[in-house]
Amino acid sequence: MNSLFKQQVFEIIRLIPEGRVTTYGAIAKAVGYPKHARHVGNALRSYDEDFPAHRVCNSSGRITASCLAGFTEKLNREGVAVRGDKIQNFKVIFWNPMEEL
DNA sequence: GGGCTGACGCGCT
DNA sequence: AAGCGCGCCAGCC
Numbered sequence: 001m002n003s004l005f006k007q008q009v010f011e012i013i014r015l016i017p018e019g020r021v022t023t024y025g026a027i028a029k030a031v032g033y034p035k036h037a038r039h040v041g042n043a044l045r046s047y048d049e050d051f052p053a054h055r056v057c058n059s060s061g062r063i064t065a066s067c068l069a070g071f072t073e074k075l076n077r078e079g080v081a082v083r084g085d086k087i088q089n090f091k092v093i094f095w096n097p098m099e100e101l
Numbered sequence: 102g103g104g105c106t107g108a109c110g111c112g113c114t
Numbered sequence: 115a116a117g118c119g120c121g122c123c124a125g126c127c
Contacts, residue, residue, distance in 0.1 A: 005124095024109055035122050041108035042124070058109060065108045 005033060006043045012097045013044075016055040019079045020095035021087060023059050030097035041065075061090030 008031040016022055025037040033039075040056070041064070047053045054071035055078075057063050063071050063085045072082045081088035 028109085035110090036124085037109040038107060038122070039109090039124060044108060053108085056108075059111085063108080067108095 005031060005036070005039070009040050009043050010047075010051070012100075013052060013056060015097070015100060016052055016095055020093050021055045021057055021061075021075075021080065021090070022095045022097055023057060025059050026097055027056070030101060055095075057087055057090075061087045061094075063087065 009027055012027050012030055024040040027040045028037045044053045054074040065071055068085055075082050
């Protein structure tokens with residue numbers, strides 16, 4: 001994949017407000033690659049510190065990241081309730097990147 | 102070059 | 115409600 005893809009993905013994630021979350025698919029669509037949801041996650045396997053990767057989950061509001069515990073803790077600190085791997089009020093706090101472009 | 106993997110998503114059982 | 119199957123495609127071996 002070209003680095004532009006990653007770059008745009010990272011750019012969008014940085015725009016996610018505190019206390020809000022979005023999905024891999026939504027980001028993929030927003031950057032013009034609707035079928036590349038997997039690669040959004042793939043690009044996030046490694047990320048810089050201070051990068052809010054914990055604000056990204058799958059389309060059903062579940063955290064599928066490797067470090068679930070860490071993300072849950074970060075989300076809780078931002079006021080996002082998480083039970084198990086499921087984000088509570090997902091539909092309410094979902095942030096749509098499409099509306100920001 | 103080929104097979105396997107995967108932080109996904111959607112439709113069908 | 116909960117799985118299962120399949121499409122998708124960049125990396126990694």
